[in-house]
Amino acid sequence: MEFTGIPQKTVTAREAGLVACTRCNRAWPLGTDVCRRCGKTLVSRDVFSLQKVWALWLVGLMCYVPANMYPMLRTQQLFTVDESTIIGGAVDLAHYGAFGIAAVILVASVVIPLGKFWAIAFLAVSVRSKGTFASGKRLLMYEIVEYIGRWSMIDIFVVAILSALVQLQGLASITPGPAAFFFALSVIFTMLSAQAFDPRMIWDAQSEDDKAFENV
C-alpha cells in the first residue's frame, strides 16, 4: 500500500450514506432494497454472512472426513483388487517414482482443502476480534482462498478420467470409490462457504481499530 502522493483515507459507501451493489459496483441511497441496474439484493453489510460461512464450512468439513477414510479408487488388475484412499494413492505414486504427480495430488487434495478450512475459519474469527491482523494480510488470504479453492476438484477429475478410460474387460478396470462423492461435496461446500463471506467486514474491523487508536 505504499503509493506515495495518494492519501490513504478512503470513504466507504456506508459512511457516505450509500449502499453498494457488489455485483455491478453501482451506488444507491442507503435503504434501497434491490439494485435497479442488475437486480441484486442490496445490503450494506451482510449480517448473516458469518452464520452462512460457518454452516457451509461445517458441512464441508464433515464431508472431508469420509472423503479421506473411504477408498477413492478401486483398481482391478487380472485377479487382484486394490483399493486406495486419497493419501494412499499419492503414497503409491511416490513409490513408483512419480514424485511430481504425487506432490500435485497431495497439494490439491490435502494441503489446499485443509489450508482452506483453516483460512476461512481464521477470517471468520478475525473479523470479529478486532486488531489482531492487518487488513492487507486478511485480504490476501481471502483472495487466495477464493482463487485456489476450485483447484481441489482436480482429484475428482482424475478419478473421472481414469474410471472412464481404464475399462479393459478382464485385464484392468478402475472404478470410483465412495470417497470421490464426499470429496466433491466437500470442495463444493467450502467454495460456497468462501463465497458467503462478505469481504467488506475485513476493513470494518480495521477502521474501528483506527478510530480506537485516534481516541488514544
Place this chain on the structure above:
Amino acid sequence: MGVLHPPRYRYMWRMSDAMNLTKTPLEELIVCPICDATYQLQRPKAGERAVCVRCHKVLIAPRYKAGMQIIAIAIASVVLVIAASVFPFLEISVAGRTNAVSILDAALSFTRGPMLVLALLTAGFIIFVPLLRMLLTLYVLIPVVLDRPAAKHAVWAFRISEAMRPWSMAEIFALGCAVALVKVADLATVSFGPAFWMFGVLVVLVIAQDGFMCKWSVWNSLEYPKKR
C-alpha cells in the same frame, strides 16, 4: 501499445470527504465490491485499468475492441466445446485391447447410485457450465457491440453468466488429464484423440475470454445501451 511497456495503471480519484460524495449524482460513483471504498467515476482509456486504492481490486479494465474479440472467442469456444465433448479424447491399449473415451464419457463415468449426482456435477463443471456461459455472453454482447438496444432479459442472462464463473472448471480438468495420464502410463499405452487437442485450445480461449471481459463496462452498457 508497445509490447515492452508495462501495463499502465490509473488509480481512481477519490473524493476528499463524505460530503462531496453525497453531492455527486449516483451514476457518477463506483464502489469497490471488496472493500466498500467509494470513488467518483473516472473512465480509464482502453488498455488502462482503474484500480481500488485500498484493496487493489481492478474495477474497470476496458480494452480496445474487447467486445468483438470476446464474441469471436465465444463463437470459437462453443464450436470447440461441442466438438471436444463428442470426439474421442483419449485412447488406451493393453495387450491388443483398446478403449477410447470422449470427455462426455469421462464426465459420466460415475453412474452407480449416488455417484450419478457426481456424474452430473462433473459433466456440468467441464462441459455445460462453460458452454452455457459462452452462449449467454454471446446473447448479451452481440446487441451491445452492434449498438443495438440490449437484448430482452440481457441483465438476467449476464447475471447467470457471472454467477457461474467460479463453477466453470475446464482448466482444472486439463490439469487433471495430465495427472491421470501419468497414473495410467505404467499400466497401458495412451494415445490422444482429436478432442484432446481441441480441449487444449479451448482452455486457452476460456482463460483469454475471462481476461478480456470488463464486467463493469458490460453492466454500464446494459444500463445505457447507446451511450457506452
